[in-house]
Amino acid sequence: MNLSSLKTPLTAVAVAAVALTLVACGKKGGDDAQVIKIGHVGPTSGAIAHLGKDNENGAKMAIEELNAAGIKIGDKAVKFELLAEDDAADPKQGTAAAQKLVDAKVQGVIGHLNSGTTIPASQLYNAAGIPQISPSATNPKYTRQGYAGAFRVVADDVHLGGTLGKYAVETLKGKNIAVIDDRTAYGQGVAEEFEKAVKAAGGNLVGHEFTTDKASDFNAILTTLKGKKPDVVFFGGMDAVAGPMLKQMKQLGINAKFMGGDGICTSELAKLAAEGMSDENVFCAEAGGVEGEQKAGMDKFRADFKAKFNADVQVYAPYVYDAVKVMAQAMVTAGSSDPAKYLPALKAINYKGVTGNIAFDEKGDIKNGALTLYTYKGGKREQIAVVR
Incomplete structure (x- = not known):
């Protein structure tokens, strides 16, 4: 709605009331879709910025595909919005980024990349009741803190x-x-x-x-x-x-x-x-890996990623991509983007992603997690084997 185009002028109070109504309905301008905010945190500055950007691009790709698919949650049209933060792989900056997402009232978080930032940030998300899926943090402590909303999609x-x-x-x-x-x-x-x-x-x-x-x-x-x-x-x-x-x-x-x-x-x-x-x-x-018929899906993802971002997948982008899709699927199953309402569906998820089948155990760890062993030849990674 363009308030300045109205023929009959509104009082300041009326203008404020209309604006508040639009915000309360989760609308943006003339867009009737309910906005669902998903946070992502990774080191997009510093020595491993190439890995953080890889992760963030995986999240962007998933969000764009979800919006293009016209997904409904509880019979309501929704629009997913990515709130991306940089933690520079630093624990203090990681908790500051986490607090920004908590204050923004995101409905879920994908991240962080490093265990050293994921673990302290998880305390803030847990206190706020916001589910968190890490695509890459492998330290066992992360999912052994007893937090109901802490998950990971890779082996530890x-x-x-x-x-x-x-x-x-x-x-x-x-x-x-x-x-x-x-x-x-x-x-x-x-x-x-x-x-x-x-x-x-x-x-x-x-x-x-x-x-x-x-x-x-x-x-x-x-x-x-x-x-x-x-x-x-x-x-x-x-x-x-x-x-x-x-x-x-x-x-x-x-x-x-x-x-x-x-x-x-x-x-x-x-x-x-x-x-x-x-x-x-x-x-x-x-920490992950696909084989057999699942390899075709991963190959397609890598080709699509390269075409979109003009960059090869580093490591974790496919896991971020799957984590976003898993969180969205839990919301669809629950018919709600309210963290308290979709969390049970997230715990019970059974999702076939590009990185393989995703289901969580009682701690929030991926069940039957795979590992892929590699060596390097001619300056390129070469797969040796997938082991479980």
Whole structure:
């Protein structure tokens, strides 16, 4: 409604009343659709901004498709609106972003990307009664806080680190295995689970060194490890740190196999590592994976994503995309976008997405979560196997 076009002037009180009526009905201008606000948070600035943008684009793609489909919830036309926030992979900025979404009264949140931001932010969403689905946080603590509305669509570090630890000993035949972690909730968590699995498989751990998620000089810790003659080095952290680390390992003449979790398992790693990477020298696992007939759906998603954003999928965009669709489906099933009303439907969801079948256990973890093992050849990721 254009209030200035009315032939009969309205009083200020009447104008305010009309505006309030439009807001109360959840309408925008002449749009009769009820607006449903979905929040998304990821690091769209800083060293891993390429991963945060990847996630945000996955959310945008899902929101656009939902709106194009003309979905109704409880027989009412709806329009989904994405409220995107940047947490820069920083816990303090993460909680500030979470508070903004709580204040905006979003009906649900997809995020955050990192465990270190997801866990503190989850306390705010839980207190506000807002369901949260993380597409990528793998630290087990996230879903073990007892929060009714906390979910994730990928396997956790117990599965991720455990699988990689076993692989290092049994497949790569590692004799002397060293570990480095960046002290974040993610890096420390996945490194600890890796160590447990190495020990359980009878492997020999020769050292554990520490860095940060913002470091770029690793000569001191790498020199310490070089003296222990490792044939496998595992890094718990992200690709922005792993790339320079690989370069410096080569400069120091450390010829060990390099391993990491989904934080390093990106298409960007080969660029970041450059001459520090050689064929079949880097092994990693992505928390998720499809095989068989499901692979066609993922291939189509990647092609559509490339056409839309002129960028390859990094890691998590498909999981963000599915998480948005899962949340919307729960609202449709419940006939309501009220978090308290659609939460039971979210808990009971059974959704076939591009990343596979999505259903949650009593903690909010994905049931029968998959992992995909990769190596790199010719500067590109190459799938080894999908394991569950």
